[in-house]
Amino acid sequence: MSAIxxxxxxxxxxxxxxxxxxxxxxxxxxxxxxxxxxxxxxxAMVHAPEEAAEFAAIASALTVNIxxxxxxxxEAMLSAAEAARAHQRPWVLDPVAAGATRFRRxxxxxxxxxxxTVIRGNASEILALGASAEVQAATEVKGRGVDSNNPxxxxxxxxxxxxxxxxxxxxxxxxxxxxxxxRRAANIGNGHPLMPRVTALGCSLTGIIGGFxxxxxxxxxxxxxxxxxxxxxxxWAAQDERWAVQGPGSFAVAxxxxxxxxxxDQLERTARIESxxxxxxxxxxxxxxxxxx
Amino acid sequence: MSAIxxxxxxxxxxxxxxxxxxxxxxxxxxxxxxxxxxxxxxxAMVHAPEEAAEFAAIASALTVNIxxxxxxxxEAMLSAAEAARAHQRPWVLDPVAAGATRFRRxxxxxxxxxxxTVIRGNASEILALGASAEVQAATEVKGRGVDSNNPxxxxxxxxxxxxxxxxxxxxxxxxxxxxxxxRRAANIGNGHPLMPRVTALGCSLTGIIGGFxxxxxxxxxxxxxxxxxxxxxxxWAAQDERWAVQGPGSFAVAxxxxxxxxxxDQLERTARIESxxxxxxxxxxxxxxxxxx
Amino acid sequence: MSAIxxxxxxxxxxxxxxxxxxxxxxxxxxxxxxxxxxxxxxxAMVHAPEEAAEFAAIASALTVNIxxxxxxxxEAMLSAAEAARAHQRPWVLDPVAAGATRFRRxxxxxxxxxxxTVIRGNASEILALGASAEVQAATEVKGRGVDSNNPxxxxxxxxxxxxxxxxxxxxxxxxxxxxxxxRRAANIGNGHPLMPRVTALGCSLTGIIGGFxxxxxxxxxxxxxxxxxxxxxxxWAAQDERWAVQGPGSFAVAxxxxxxxxxxDQLERTARIESxxxxxxxxxxxxxxxxxx
Numbered sequence: 117m118s119a120i121x122x123x124x125x126x127x128x129x130x131x132x133x134x135x136x137x138x139x140x141x142x143x144x145x146x147x148x149x150x151x152x153x154x155x156x157x158x159x160a161m162v163h164a165p166e167e168a169a170e171f172a173a174i175a176s177a178l179t180v181n182i183x184x185x186x187x188x189x190x191e192a193m194l195s196a197a198e199a200a201r202a203h204q205r206p207w208v209l210d211p212v213a214a215g216a217t218r219f220r221r222x223x224x225x226x227x228x229x230x231x232x233t234v235i236r237g238n239a240s241e242i243l244a245l246g247a248s249a250e251v252q253a254a255t256e257v258k259g260r261g262v263d264s265n266n267p268x269x270x271x272x273x274x275x276x277x278x279x280x281x282x283x284x285x286x287x288x289x290x291x292x293x294x295x296x297x298x299r300r301a302a303n304i305g306n307g308h309p310l311m312p313r314v315t316a317l318g319c320s321l322t323g324i325i326g327g328f329x330x331x332x333x334x335x336x337x338x339x340x341x342x343x344x345x346x347x348x349x350x351x352w353a354a355q356d357e358r359w360a361v362q363g364p365g366s367f368a369v370a371x372x373x374x375x376x377x378x379x380x381d382q383l384e385r386t387a388r389i390e391s392x393x394x395x396x397x398x399x400x401x402x403x404x405x406x407x408x409x
Numbered sequence: 410m411s412a413i414x415x416x417x418x419x420x421x422x423x424x425x426x427x428x429x430x431x432x433x434x435x436x437x438x439x440x441x442x443x444x445x446x447x448x449x450x451x452x453a454m455v456h457a458p459e460e461a462a463e464f465a466a467i468a469s470a471l472t473v474n475i476x477x478x479x480x481x482x483x484e485a486m487l488s489a490a491e492a493a494r495a496h497q498r499p500w501v502l503d504p505v506a507a508g509a510t511r512f513r514r515x516x517x518x519x520x521x522x523x524x525x526t527v528i529r530g531n532a533s534e535i536l537a538l539g540a541s542a543e544v545q546a547a548t549e550v551k552g553r554g555v556d557s558n559n560p561x562x563x564x565x566x567x568x569x570x571x572x573x574x575x576x577x578x579x580x581x582x583x584x585x586x587x588x589x590x591x592r593r594a595a596n597i598g599n600g601h602p603l604m605p606r607v608t609a610l611g612c613s614l615t616g617i618i619g620g621f622x623x624x625x626x627x628x629x630x631x632x633x634x635x636x637x638x639x640x641x642x643x644x645w646a647a648q649d650e651r652w653a654v655q656g657p658g659s660f661a662v663a664x665x666x667x668x669x670x671x672x673x674d675q676l677e678r679t680a681r682i683e684s685x686x687x688x689x690x691x692x693x694x695x696x697x698x699x700x701x702x
Numbered sequence: 703m704s705a706i707x708x709x710x711x712x713x714x715x716x717x718x719x720x721x722x723x724x725x726x727x728x729x730x731x732x733x734x735x736x737x738x739x740x741x742x743x744x745x746a747m748v749h750a751p752e753e754a755a756e757f758a759a760i761a762s763a764l765t766v767n768i769x770x771x772x773x774x775x776x777e778a779m780l781s782a783a784e785a786a787r788a789h790q791r792p793w794v795l796d797p798v799a800a801g802a803t804r805f806r807r808x809x810x811x812x813x814x815x816x817x818x819t820v821i822r823g824n825a826s827e828i829l830a831l832g833a834s835a836e837v838q839a840a841t842e843v844k845g846r847g848v849d850s851n852n853p854x855x856x857x858x859x860x861x862x863x864x865x866x867x868x869x870x871x872x873x874x875x876x877x878x879x880x881x882x883x884x885r886r887a888a889n890i891g892n893g894h895p896l897m898p899r900v901t902a903l904g905c906s907l908t909g910i911i912g913g914f915x916x917x918x919x920x921x922x923x924x925x926x927x928x929x930x931x932x933x934x935x936x937x938w939a940a941q942d943e944r945w946a947v948q949g950p951g952s953f954a955v956a957x958x959x960x961x962x963x964x965x966x967d968q969l970e971r972t973a974r975i976e977s978x979x980x981x982x983x984x985x986x987x988x989x990x991x992x993x994x995x
Contacts, residue, residue, distance in 0.1 A: 143438045143454055145729045145770075149901035154950050159901070160799070161729055164772040167803040174802065184438075186457040186481070188772070213453070216467065217460040313669070315442035315452070358948060362651060364447050365665025372951025376899070436731045436747055477731075479750040479774070506746070509760065510753040606962070608735035608745070655944060657740050658958025 120302070120391070123384030125333045125341035130156040130380075134330030136323055137175035139163045139193050141183025141212065144319035147368070151320040154376040155345075157327040168192040169199035172207075177330030179322050180232075181210035182223055190223050197230040206233040206329035210322040215244030228282060233335050235278065236287040236322050239267035246274035268294050276301070276395045285335045287325070289318060293343045297336045301395035304340060305388035306347025308354040313364035314371070321346050344387035349374040351386070413595070413684070416677030418626045418634035423449040423673075427623030429616055430468035432456045432486050434476025434505065437612035440661070444613040447669040448638075450620040461485040462492035465500075470623030472615050473525075474503035475516055483516050490523040499526040499622035503615040508537030521575060526628050528571065529580040529615050532560035539567035561587050569594070569688045578628045580618070582611060586636045590629045594688035597633060598681035599640025601647040606657035607664070614639050637680035642667040644679070706888070706977070709970030711919045711927035716742040716966075720916030722909055723761035725749045725779050727769025727798065730905035733954070737906040740962040741931075743913040754778035755785035758793075763916030765908050766818075767796035768809055776809050783816040792819040792915035796908040801830030814868060819921050821864065822873040822908050825853035832860030854880050862887070862981045871921045873911070875904060879929045883922045887981040890926060891974035892933025894940040899950035900957070907932050930973035935960040937972070 135158045140148055145161055152159035162171040165188060172178045178200040180193045200207040209232035214224040224245055228235075235245065268290040275286040279298035288294045293304040311317050324346055328338035352374045354361050359370035428451045433441055438454055445452035455464040458481060465471045471493040473486045493500040502525035507517040517538055521528075528538065561583040568579040572591035581587040586597040604610050617639055621631035645667045647654055652663035721744045726734055731747055738745035748757040751774060758764045764786040766779045786793040795818035800810040810831055814821075821831065854876040861872040865884035874880040879890040897903050910932055914924035938960045940947050945956035 141454070142435055142728055143442050146439055146732055146901060149729050150950065150954070153899050153901055161727070161770050162799075162803075163770060164805060166773065167771075167805040170803045170805075184454050184456060185460075187459065213455075217455075217463045219457060219460040219463075313446055315439060315446055358946075359952075360651075362663075363666030363669040364443065365662040365669070366652075368443070368665075369662055369951040369955055370948075372954075373949030376949040376951070434747070435728055436735050439732055477747050477749060478753070480752065506748075510748075510756045512750060512753040512756075606739055608732060608739055653944075655956075656959030656962040657736065658955040658962075659945075661736070661958075662955055 122341035122344045122387045123380035127380040129331040132331035134176035136326045138179045140181040144316035148320040148323045165192045168196040172196040172199040173203045177326040178207040179326040183212035208234045234285045239271035242271040296395045301392040303390040304343040308350040310367040314368045348386040415634035415637045415680045416673035420673040422624040425624035427469035429619045431472045433474040437609035441613040441616045447665045458485045461489040465489040465492040466496045470619040471500040472619040476505040501527045527578045532564035535564040589688045594685040596683040597636040601643040603660040607661045641679040708927035708930045708973045709966035713966040715917040718917035720762035722912045724765045726767040730902035734906040734909045751778045754782040758782040758785040759789045763912040764793040765912040769798035794820045820871045825857035828857040882981045887978040889976040890929040894936040896953040900954045934972040
């Protein structure tokens with residue numbers, strides 16, 4: 117197991133400035149574009165069925181978010197994801213509220229078949245994706261006894277089964293994030309309680325994962341770097357007196373600044389990535405912690 | 410007539426954290442989600458005809474805003490409003506620019522038939538809704554002589570007729586807000602001139618009304634509490650030196666902070682709700698003023 | 703050649719408070735509305751094919767932006783632009799990513815046929831518009847030898863040919879902006895490097911040009927005033943310590959404040975408009991510089 121170097125990944129993202137193609141929801145479009153720009157990426161939002169596939173082949177990475185889904189957008193998502201796969205471009209799936217309605221469950225299932233490189237969701241979304249018969253069978257045994265007060269841990273077993281089944285990296289985000297590729301797993305301890313008080317920060321994180329992948333990072337390591345970078349910027353924005361954050365409004369502004377100002381060295385010092393000995397669903401056996409010196 | 414306790418209503422909203430389903434315009438989606446989160450609600454934007462009705466049955470309240478209307482969205486609005494009514498969920502109508510085009514007039518008329526719990530608009534929008542023959546006849550007598558320099562007062566008579574006809578609470582917002590259920594009426598004096606300089610603050614207020622209703626407040630009292638809370642947060646954000654507001658950009662940020670930080674006690678102290686003796690269209694006979702001590 | 707008085711134009715915009723109808727992309731809608739409000743305009747976003755033409759006839763100016771294009775929106779754009787032309791209303795075309803896909807190239811070509819009053823884009827977008835046979839032939843001779851390290855200068859020759867062919871003002875924005883009506887030309891030196899780090903500031907500038915035109919300014923002079931005003935506000939926001947800008951997040955907030963607070967006098971003092979002796983594609987012969995004393 118190689119040591120994860122999130123600072124190197126951030127340096128790479130800044131150097132490559134990847135073009136990230138996003139088909140995302142209406143709430144997230146503006147903050148996601150600003151967050152990608154602040155990080156150093158070049159964002160583009162293109163969703164018409166007439167051009168989504170053509171554009172996906174130009175971009176360095178694609179992200180698909182079903183937050184404000186509709187039938188024509190779903191068609192564009194499917195054709196763009198197919199194009200990304202055909203052109204060996206990484207693509208990230210954000211299955212917003214995947215379990216809430218039948219329309220969403222079906223849309224998420226169709227997108228999953230197109231082999232996303234990374235799947236990022238909160239615990240209930242990942243659990244909803246895993247609600248198919250096969251994944252449930254795989255998690256039936258291990259899934260019991262998980263601390264139900266820790267929703268991310270509750271989704272850990274399902275995330276490992278999903279990762280194995282779809283040959284994808286799965287990121288479950290929450291107070292502590294959890295990432296697995298089915299074989300390896302890690303916790304990311306960065307973040308701040310103000311982050312879920314700002315809308316679309318989770319959606320925008322999906323874009324940042326797309327940025328690290330589009331810059332050429334390994335999917336598992338790039339996802340870890342993206343989560344650590346995002347959470348570390350959130351901590352810094354909330355706490356540094358230069359921003360004098362009062363609440364979620366001023367935090368949202370400071371967070372964009374912090375993403376732009378954070379150096380690779382600062383990320384290396386403040387990232388809290390804890391690799392597990394194995395992708396164990398209970399997630400309690402750290403293999404060693406990677407921290408600042 | 411019971412005394413209105415906006416602080417109690419805010420306490421209830423924070424405790425219930427209602428899921429508010431919004432079908433709103435593209436300009437408002439992001440600030441509305443942030444404003445609902447700051448207040449303590451759980452916002453969701455879901456508009457596809459395939460799922461809008463299903464989702465409306467899950468949520469605690471629905472809000473419908475015709476700002477950036479289109480044919481498929483109108484179908485989703487109608488089916489969601491029907492579902493809200495069928496499941497006894499409160500729903501709020503925001504008839505943006507209802508009088509501007511024929512498409513909007515017809516859309517607003519169809520939505521009105523689905524018995525919104527609350528209708529919130531500015532004076533010209535409420536006047537446009539009242540432009541049907543029946544409501545006009547009802548207001549012909551009383552509608553003369555209203556001070557045309559006060560657009561909210563100009564809509565007061567029509568708002569009372571609309572409220573009676575549709576068995577709804579009608580809120581006319583402006584420099585001074587006016588709320589009536591056809592029987593009772595009140596003015597709300599809170600607010601700040603920077604508020605109309607920020608886009609979608611009116612639309613987002615419709616979401617906040619949905620939040621108070623979704624938390625179980627009585628429609629009339631919940632609407633009064635929502636307007637007082639919103640205006641009081643605007644005053645505080647504009648004036649407290651912690652935010653050092655310079656103009657509409659920094660005000661918009663401070664306003665979100667103020668919504669999050671305002672306590673029930675602070676709202677109780679700063680709300681300016683003036684109940685009328687009766688829902689008189691001239692709106693000049695206060696029954697007694699409820700103010701801070 | 704009359705002296706350009708951007709302060710007078712700003713005064714006129716504030717006095718007229720024109721209703722600007724925008725059919726723009728989802729990323730830009732919210733900041734564009736806030737930026738138009740801050741400047742002193744009344745923005746409206748209306749895109750349904752059922753009402754776009756009807757609304758364009760009411761508004762003082764129309765702007766069309768193809769950023770997040772789709773088939774039904776393109777139909778609305780075309781009908782609104784036709785209505786603007788039929789009612790002698792100015793309209794501004796923003797050909798976002800015009801060269802990226804076939805769908806966009808065709809959309810831009812159809813819109814160009816409807817005689818926009820002003821076309822605003824970055825250098826690559828203007829070059830993409832000029833990729834038709836006729837314009838290329840016109841620029842073949844003059845287009846060589848242009849400094850390719852200066853993308854705005856690289857588009858200067860094409861912009862002059864486009865302006866002549868379509869009888870339009872063409873604005874090429876970048877580190878230094880370039881404006882021509884085919885006969886006259888000028889550079890605008892205002893701006894700040896943080897501006898391209900905030901999404902949709904270019905799109906929103908298109909709205910501001912619409913505002914100056916809707917207020918009755920001459921298309922060429924109004925476009926110059928709009929660009930100087932926008933860039934001067936950016937400089938001020940980035941540099942004045944009252945805003946303590948740290949990065950792109952806090953800059954975006956300060957910029958909206960600066961647009962609202964900037965007086966006509968301040969603009970007159972800080973505008974840097976450099977008129978050329980003629981609309982020469984190499985753009986190197988200033989006819990005289992208009993600066994602050």
